[in-house]
Amino acid sequence: MASLNEVLEGKSICICAGSGGVGKTTTSAAIASGMAAQGLRVCVLTIDPAKRLADSLGLKELGNEARRVDPTLFEAQGVEMKGELWAMMLDAKATFDELIARQAPDEESRERVLNNRIYQQISSALAGSQEYMAMEKLFALHTEGEFDLLVLDTPPARNALDFLDAPKRLTQFIEGKSLRVFMKPTGLAAKVTGRGVSVALSVFKKIVGFDLLADLAEFFNAFSGMVDGFQARAKRVNKLLADRETCFLVVCGPQGEPIDEAVYFHRKLVEAKLPFGGVVVNKVHYPADELKGDIEDLPETLADKLGDPDLAKRVAANFADYQALAERDAHNIDHLASELRTSVVIRVPHLDEDVHDLAGLAQIDRYLFATAEERVEMAAGRA
Ligand SMILES: Nc1ncnc2c1ncn2[C@@H]1O[C@H](COP(=O)(O)OP(=O)(O)O)[C@@H](O)[C@H]1O
Numbered sequence: 001m002a003s004l005n006e007v008l009e010g011k012s013i014c015i016c017a018g019s020g021g022v023g024k025t026t027t028s029a030a031i032a033s034g035m036a037a038q039g040l041r042v043c044v045l046t047i048d049p050a051k052r053l054a055d056s057l058g059l060k061e062l063g064n065e066a067r068r069v070d071p072t073l074f075e076a077q078g079v080e081m082k083g084e085l086w087a088m089m090l091d092a093k094a095t096f097d098e099l100i101a102r103q104a105p106d107e108e109s110r111e112r113v114l115n116n117r118i119y120q121q122i123s124s125a126l127a128g129s130q131e132y133m134a135m136e137k138l139f140a141l142h143t144e145g146e147f148d149l150l151v152l153d154t155p156p157a158r159n160a161l162d163f164l165d166a167p168k169r170l171t172q173f174i175e176g177k178s179l180r181v182f183m184k185p186t187g188l189a190a191k192v193t194g195r196g197v198s199v200a201l202s203v204f205k206k207i208v209g210f211d212l213l214a215d216l217a218e219f220f221n222a223f224s225g226m227v228d229g230f231q232a233r234a235k236r237v238n239k240l241l242a243d244r245e246t247c248f249l250v251v252c253g254p255q256g257e258p259i260d261e262a263v264y265f266h267r268k269l270v271e272a273k274l275p276f277g278g279v280v281v282n283k284v285h286y287p288a289d290e291l292k293g294d295i296e297d298l299p300e301t302l303a304d305k306l307g308d309p310d311l312a313k314r315v316a317a318n319f320a321d322y323q324a325l326a327e328r329d330a331h332n333i334d335h336l337a338s339e340l341r342t343s344v345v346i347r348v349p350h351l352d353e354d355v356h357d358l359a360g361l362a363q364i365d366r367y368l369f370a371t372a373e374e375r376v377e378m379a380a381g382r383a
């Protein structure tokens with residue numbers, strides 16, 4: 001079985017994708033810190049870190065800029081940090097603003113769009129804009145070339161596939177019919193300047209407090225000059241995602257439904273010709289193989305040790321439940337590996353506590369970056 005190190009060899013982008021709550025943010029942060037510890041300059045682009053994880057990465061505010069995680073914090077955890085870990089939290093709105101600033105032909109049209117009320121609404125509400133902006137920021141960071149490896153966490157989309165379509169959806173919106181209607185001389189903008197309507201509009205203006213139509217017209221006019229630039233850039237973003245230096249990891253849980261979703265997601269990646277690297281199954285229940293045969297005797301053995309037969313019975317029942325879960329997980333993971341026809345199935349156990357600091361990430365890394373032999377030992381519960 002290939003290890004994560006082999007999968008990431010020579011990659012400059014690693015994208016952790018999967019459904020919500022499975023551990024994408026945790027896995028992204030752990031991969032980034034593990035690769036940085038090995039000597040690379042790594043930046044993790046997180047989307048929605050839990051507050052305590054954000055705090056421990058030094059991500060107190062958005063900012064939309066990468067910050068270096070204090071290296072002495074790793075020393076304090078006994079982790080040797082040979083490289084550099086940087087982290088940033090995606091600010092979709094700020095990324096959109098940066099994109100406008102880049103695409104605008106001049107200062108004036110840039111300001112016109114940025115200050116436009118329609119833009120201000122659209123930039124934060126546009127369907128898929130968070131997904132698209134994650135890709136956009138990734139592309140911008142990649143182009144700047146400051147890092148050896150960029151690790152991208154993906155947004156908690158309702159549907160794990162949303163972000164795959166995001167670039168397309170944004171360009172479709174920009175070049176779409178909705179805009180044409182406004183931009184054509186015979187379009188809505190022209191029609192509504194007719195008399196009766198202008199009365200209605202002035203009433204409307206009173207109600208909403210600003211001249212909606214003027215803002216709309218201005219927005220679409222300023223935006224129309226940028227359509228080509230947007231399209232060209234979206235193409236380059238797509239090209240980067242499909243590049244050999246990019247690698248998609250599917251993160252999932254060990255239960256039936258997450259496994260099915262991972263299978264589906266993998267298929268979509270393959271169809272979209274995006275480079276699939278492997279799958280991380282997080283929060284796995286590991287079996288305690290050496291005890292397996294003795295489950296029947298367990299209550300007695302425990303009663304001796306605990307001196308309380310009732311408690312012993314309950315502990316034994318709990319253990320049997322856990323073993324059943326472990327068997328179910330193992331079965332699901334086998335199924336997943338055969339469906340995906342991949343040898344890269346990396347298991348990470350369900351730790352006793354949430355992962356909210358560098359120590360927690362280091363613990364996840366023990367499993368993520370284990371060699372084949374180490375993994376066999378860990379799976380048997382001996383490590
Ligand atoms: N292996 C694990 N063991 C225990 N808790 C975990 C593990 N991985 C993630 N968690 C916890 O599960 C929750 C969800 O993880 P998160 O990475 O935020 O998921 P996602 O980004 O996919 O929504 C967090 O509270 C996190 O600390």
Ligand SMILES: [Mg+2]
Nearest residue numbers: 024025048156
């Ligand atoms: Mg997340």
